Amino acid sequence: MSNTEQKLHMHIFKYGLSLIISFLIIVAGCTVPGSGQKSSRIKFSIQNTLPIERKNVPIVLTIDQLQNVSPDITLNALVVVTGKERRETMIPAQADDINYDGERDQLVFLINLAAEEKKEISILYKPNVKATVTLDVNKQTRAGIFPKLHAVAALESDLLAYVLKPNGAVVAYGKKREHLFTVDKMFQNELDNNAPFSPEFRLHFETYNINLTQRPQALIIDIEKPEHRWVIRDLENQEDFYVRKSDEQLNIYKSIGLSLNALLPKQDNPKHDNNVEDTTMVVLTPHVDRIGCGGFALWHKTEQRLIPIPNEGDYVRVLANGSIRSIVQRILPNWNVGGETFQLTYTTYIYGSNPWLEHYIHVDRQLPPDYAIVVGIPKLKETFGVDEDKGLLWSWGTDPNETDSLGMALIYPTAQTSGPVDTDPSLITITLHPDDAGRLGYRSLAIWNGGINGIETQAEFKQYLQKMMTTMENVPRITFIPLEEGQ
Numbered sequence: 001m002s003n004t005e006q007k008l009h010m011h012i013f014k015y016g017l018s019l020i021i022s023f024l025i026i027v028a029g030c031t032v033p034g035s036g037q038k039s040s041r042i043k044f045s046i047q048n049t050l051p052i053e054r055k056n057v058p059i060v061l062t063i064d065q066l067q068n069v070s071p072d073i074t075l076n077a078l079v080v081v082t083g084k085e086r087r088e089t090m091i092p093a094q095a096d097d098i099n100y101d102g103e104r105d106q107l108v109f110l111i112n113l114a115a116e117e118k119k120e121i122s123i124l125y126k127p128n129v130k131a132t133v134t135l136d137v138n139k140q141t142r143a144g145i146f147p148k149l150h151a152v153a154a155l156e157s158d159l160l161a162y163v164l165k166p167n168g169a170v171v172a173y174g175k176k177r178e179h180l181f182t183v184d185k186m187f188q189n190e191l192d193n194n195a196p197f198s199p200e201f202r203l204h205f206e207t208y209n210i211n212l213t214q215r216p217q218a219l220i221i222d223i224e225k226p227e228h229r230w231v232i233r234d235l236e237n238q239e240d241f242y243v244r245k246s247d248e249q250l251n252i253y254k255s256i257g258l259s260l261n262a263l264l265p266k267q268d269n270p271k272h273d274n275n276v277e278d279t280t281m282v283v284l285t286p287h288v289d290r291i292g293c294g295g296f297a298l299w300h301k302t303e304q305r306l307i308p309i310p311n312e313g314d315y316v317r318v319l320a321n322g323s324i325r326s327i328v329q330r331i332l333p334n335w336n337v338g339g340e341t342f343q344l345t346y347t348t349y350i351y352g353s354n355p356w357l358e359h360y361i362h363v364d365r366q367l368p369p370d371y372a373i374v375v376g377i378p379k380l381k382e383t384f385g386v387d388e389d390k391g392l393l394w395s396w397g398t399d400p401n402e403t404d405s406l407g408m409a410l411i412y413p414t415a416q417t418s419g420p421v422d423t424d425p426s427l428i429t430i431t432l433h434p435d436d437a438g439r440l441g442y443r444s445l446a447i448w449n450g451g452i453n454g455i456e457t458q459a460e461f462k463q464y465l466q467k468m469m470t471t472m473e474n475v476p477r478i479t480f481i482p483l484e485e486g487q
Contacts (some may be wrong), residue, residue: 006393042070043481048113050474052467056110056353057476058325063105066123068478070084075104078125088290094140094324100317108324110352113476114467114485120481123217125323126162138238141328142310142351143260143318148265152484153316155350155357157258159453160291161281161444162357164328165346169292170357172284172408173263174399177253179243181208185248189219191230213237242452253353255452256280284408284446286400287426291376294357294444296346298337299374299421306374306423309344310335322425325351338368356445357451363438372418375442376429377408383458386420386481390469393428396458404450407461411469412442443472 008275033377049468066073075095081088093109111118138159152164161173184399187201196216205212213219213236232241262281278383285292290306298307313334319327342363349358361373380397387394392415397405416433423429433441447464448456455461 004366014353025203031210037464039126040070040071040072040476041481041483042066042125042197043124045120045477045481046111046113046119047118047479048116049475049477050470051115052470053115054113054471054476056351057113057355057471058351059111059476061107063103063107066107067242070125073123073283074127074129075107077129078107078123080107080109080310080426081122081124082119091121092323094320094322096320096322096325096327098318098319098327100329110324111476132434135403139190139258141322141324141326141350142260143262143321143328145373146260146264148328149263152314152330153318154260154263155328155347155348157352157354158255158257158259158356159451160284161260161263162348162350164369165288165292165295165332166309166311167290167295168297168346169288169290169295170285170444171288172293172446173258174282174284174404174406174451175259175452176280176282177452178256178280180210180241180252180254180317182263183250183252185245185250187250188227189247191232191243191250192223192226195383210239210241211237249424251472253452280474281399282399282448282450282482283393284399284406286378286380289425290424291374291378291427291429293377293390293446294359294375294410294442296361296375297423299372299423301372301431304421319347323352325349328408333381335363337371342367354441355447359442359444361434361440363434365438367434372431372433373440374413374421374423374429374431375410375425375444376423377410377444379406379426379428380406386430388414388417388419390414391417392465392469393430394462394465399448404448404454405456406449407447407455407458407464409465409474410442410443410444411465413440415442 012289034450063075076221080091080093082091083089083394088195088348089204091109093107096103096106096108097104098106113411141156143155145151145153145423149163152166154161154163160175163171165171183204190197190201191211201213213234215236217233218236220233220235224231228245230243232243240255244253291297314330316328316330319329327347327349328346329347333343335344342365344361349361376391377395377411378393383397384395391412393410396409398404410433412430416435417463418431420430434438447453447461455464
């Protein structure tokens with residue numbers, strides 16, 4: 001082993017893989033793990049076609065897309081970067097094996113885009129590398145199988161958690177934000193102007209053993225709601241702090257992060273006192289026996305009867321448990337519907353810094369005409385609605401403890417519905433039909449004001465949903481860029 005290789009291994013051991021990759025990109029001329037020479041490159045642009053800002057947008061590229069550009073690329077050893085060459089910044093990325101064949105086939109990362117902004121991105125990779133490299137930087141999602149929860153599986157982002165029940169129901173949990181300290185409103189000007197923090201403001205953080213980065217370019221202020229809500233992003237230390245104004249004071253909070261273990265019984269989690277309401281997790285779904293927040297069931301049209309999903313003979317696998325997204329897949333190979341046997345595959349995705357779940361249902365052939373899939377959300381008090389033109393179910397109220405405001409919603413494909421059905425007075429439900437290929441997809445979410453990404457009013461909630469639907473219909477435009485000679 002050469003001296004250079006020995007030093008490299010020492011750096012990996014001491015500082016972690018993510019830091020050495022950043023070092024290699026910025027200092028050593030864009031090399032990747034497993035490479036002793038300059039890496040290969042795929043270059044493309046991502047454009048926000050909308051006149052609105054978009055944050056934490058999931059960008060997913062398949063191996064087929066990438067191999068159409070560079071046939072020798074694999075997803076084994078690579079990094080994703082933005083910026084000018086030799087001054088490039090790494091974007092945390094994740095490569096997943098979605099079809100469960102042992103080969104990584106999708107690359108995913110999150111990106112922020114200003115209104116109508118276009119960013120240039122590069123993938124630096126080393127062909128023919130057998131070993132895989134996982135960039136688990138600032139882990140924001142988790143998925144797992146937790147039998148003690150009496151559930152099929154559970155998923156979480158840094159914002160919310162969802163527990164998948166055997167009968168098809170989904171239970172949503174909010175995450176209490178951790179209050180750090182309170183300061184006088186005199187520091188609001190520094191937040192509004194994104195100015196370098198004064199020594200006095202920094203001293204409040206240091207008093208609580210929080211050492212913010214000294215690099216001004218690595219300390220970013222996002223204004224969530226003018227005069228009321230801000231996010232302090234310490235890029236160097238990978239920490240976010242949330243500021244909420246109340247009673248002429250500024251309250252500083254922090255996300256509790258990944259915390260599914262707080263739901264486990266005491267014998268499996270010593271930090272748990274066996275009272276969920278006193279932990280960091282708060283159940284948001286008021287009725288969990290059927291459907292819940294975005295769950296599904298079978299509907300018999302003639303009998304007007306809801307049929308829960310059985311769990312006999314099913315099996316579950318975690319397709320991804322990464323920093324950017326996590327994926328759980330449940331398969332019922334012998335699903336009895338009206339005396340016929342079908343295979344049902346239900347796949348659920350969650351992304352970091354996003355509150356929603358993506359649901360994909362696949363039935364291996366068309367269901368009998370008297371059956372449909374039913375999905376829905378709870379009715380929160382008396383404020384709810386169905387917009388059949390937009391494909392939206394929504395509900396607004398408070399959490400089951402009547403402590404904080406809560407909104408729930410479900411966005412569905414309008415071309416695959418036969419309309420709302422009355423399955424339960426406590427639910428808003430709608431029938432959906434898989435397409436000719438047996439596929440169906442929809443999105444559900446909960447927004448809780450007791451957590452980090454809360455919304456205070458019904459008007460703000462509806463505005464949030466309108467923006468979400470607009471962005472879903474207008475995905476960022478990806479254009480691959482031919483490389484110039486020497487790149």
